[in-house]
Amino acid sequence: MNTADISENEVFCEKVISELNKVISDPHASVQSFEIISVPFKQNKSPVRLVDHHLGIESWCLKYVYQHAHKYIINQRKLNRYPLTIVKYLNCAILINPDVATFWNVRRQLVEKVQLSLTQEFQFSHLVLSKKPKSSEAFFYRRWLYSFQSGEAIDWAVEISLCERCAERKNSNYHAWNHRQWVLQKAPNLLSYEIIKTEKFIRKNIADYSAYHHRHFVLTKLFDLQYFDIHDTNLNELYQFINCGQPDDKKINNVDDLALYLLPNVSVPSSPRQSINTVKLNSFYYFLNLIVHDLRMINTLTELHGKYEAFSCYRRIITKSAVDICRLTNSSNYMMTEQFIKNTSTKVAHDGIAQSVIVDILIKQLDMSDEHNVKFAELFL
Amino acid sequence: MVKLYAISIFFKASEEAKVLKSHYDLQSFSFFQRGSVQEFIQFASKTITERTSPCTRQSVKQDVYMCHVYVRSDNLAAVLIADHEYPGRVAHTLLTKIMDDFSAKVSSDQWSNGTEQSISFTQLPAYLTKYQDPREADPLTKMQNDLDETKIILRNTIEQVLIRGEKLDDLVSQSEELSAQSKAFYKTAKKTNSCCNFS
Structure with a gap:
């Protein structure tokens, strides 16, 4: 590869990363899900697609784009600099590969410096879970985010339904059920609703061990709390x-x-x-x-x-x-x-x-x- | 997951099977995959129907999916694509019921020349919703006691249904119904060992 190629490549990556970022931060686009579309060969158009609030990126460009974003973040981290522009690289890198704790930690630093808003971050982690319902990092991050909110202001039922959707999409989704137990610890008043919810889930997912485990957890927890329905x-x-x-x-x-x-x-x-x-x-x-x-x-x-x-x-x-x-x-x-x-x-x-x-x-x-x-x-x- | 993905009704002419009516529920697939998944369901349903002789029931497993097919003696056929956890007995009961209803509504002279547009039979969406819960089929199972489960031929892959010398890869690459996108999807899905990739 000669220098001209390299710079052309970088321009392309920058373009894709910016485009992706634009779509994610556009409130009118209200993106519901993200996924990677398998297109093995280079196409002569933008690899970012947005249809009916669903966002996708074509697989052929991942190699270049991810590498580029990764390099940028790591370089900035080495210099211990966190300019706001790093966010778009983070968005891109995490969506493609949600398992890198370093990327999430950079986000945490930005949240602590109030450079990222909590609402935005809840939305972003939600989007990550639409791509990878088993992402433990995304669940950890949400728990961390909740520590900044006061208890009464949180609608925990929303979090439960998020767990439910993630568990439905990947069976034996340990992280989703684990997160759900954490939610129930915060909001024990929701435990009684779990009786009906988990039965419904089990009838639909008969071989999902995690669901059975969760139901057992709910039943024994209710007994420990001396619960009964008047x-x-x-x-x-x-x-x-x-x-x-x-x-x-x-x-x-x-x-x-x-x-x-x-x-x-x-x-x-x-x-x-x-x-x-x-x-x-x-x-x-x-x-x-x-x-x-x-x-x-x-x-x-x-x-x-x-x-x-x-x-x-x-x-x-x-x-x-x-x-x-x-x-x-x-x-x-x-x-x-x-x-x-x-x-x-x-x-x-x-x-x-x-x-x-x-x-x-x-x-x-x-x-x-x-x-x-x-x-x-x-x-x- | 106990789930139904698709129902289709075919007429099995001597050369090929023609689809008369079909309906899909692909909400559980990710958005950009739905198109390809639907094409593959169409493709698999047709391929299997063509390779099932009249008066035969088959249940073909492919990955976590099950293709249940029943071709009647009058060459009317129905295919149900379900998850492998959906009870097979219930699936076959449904196939009988669907074709009974279909032949009661649509006379047999329309079958050989019918298309999805020309035939008016609108019950499939309702079936697909109602019988997502296999318990709904309980009354049916009691009515159709004659379903002999031992007569259902079980196959572990689509390959086993194919006629000797045929290869699934060839059928896929030669198919005119599958788009280039879907063929690419098939190739990557085959290659993918889900642990070390980004998708």
Whole structure:
């Protein structure tokens, strides 16, 4: 390559980078997505395309453009200079290759110097995720950006739907689900909505382990927070599960019997009713009802789709959680009110703890002809 | 993903299969890929229909996609392109249902000379939306008990459907329906080992 070629190349790269930048920063273009269009050979027109708010760049020019942008950023960084013009090179380089932490860090410095606005940066990282839904750097960056905003001003539901879209586009998208958990930690009030959302997602993405893991996280988290729905105290799933295969005279159909059945150690006559923490009790019912609901969901999914590894894994893990929680609620003073614990100097006697029948039923519904289940039961149940 | 991408209805004449009606749902593909994807779905549906004999059902796997095809004894054929997680039994139930509805609405004398424009049959978009959830097909499956799953021929690649001596690469490069852009897309998609590239 002679010098004329080199400079021609640079002019071309500068042109593409500027054009890309112009489109991204144009509020009227309101670009929704970015992608690389596979065109292997050089075309005699601009490689940047914008159609219906979708932005694309043709693949043949990437080699030159990326190299050029990369070189510029690294050179400036060496000099420890961050002129505002660096932004267009950053935009281009990150969109083409979102995995370079250095580029993102330069952006962070610019944000700290208030040379880039938060709104702009949220939009930009959103665009990056449209190109690479698994970009961990983009998710990290968004978390960092949120640290500059006050809690009340943030609409976390928007962030949840972003995670949802990213998870839909790439299965087992660890970074998206991880980000979603972070959001839920910030906004626990959204947890209850996750019950319906994740079920819908799972029915659509039956083999996505990450989604099952997330649902398990949501269920146990709700129990930890002692959540229950005041408006939905329907426990039909739970009654159905317990009564399945029982003769009519042994069927359980009211809450008092249910308490006696599920909590044989707690609801003994010696502990008066008012000593039981009703919030904990209700959240326990609510949790167990959800678990049973999920067990049934796994059954219907298996009927429809046949056997999937994800189904049996999820069944195992929710069975374990249910068993653990049944044991927890039956032992020690978990279900008792603070008042009650204070007043009784000795713990309620638990000699000869009656194993709750529900634990047996839960373990029994695991298919023991599957050796994985046998092994699992031996180790954990 | 449990997903349906396309339904098309063909008439299988002695030489080639002619498309009578088709509909696509390609929202899950990135914007600039949709055109090529649609061309490939058309191409694959047609190729497979032409290589399926009457009274036969086939399910052909290609990457994560499944091509379900059923050619009836009267040479009417329907193809469903779905994700491999979409239950095959449901897909074939739908194929039967779609062709029943189609032949009830469009008389058979229109089939041999019909085109997508001339034939009025507008249900495909509704089907494609409704049956994205395979549970919607439950009542159908109960009605069509006669579907014998063991009769569905399963193939692991499109190559296996081709007649001896045919090569997929050749068919793609010779095809008149695929644009140059789509052919380039096919080549790069084949080469790409997704870990070390920019797209």
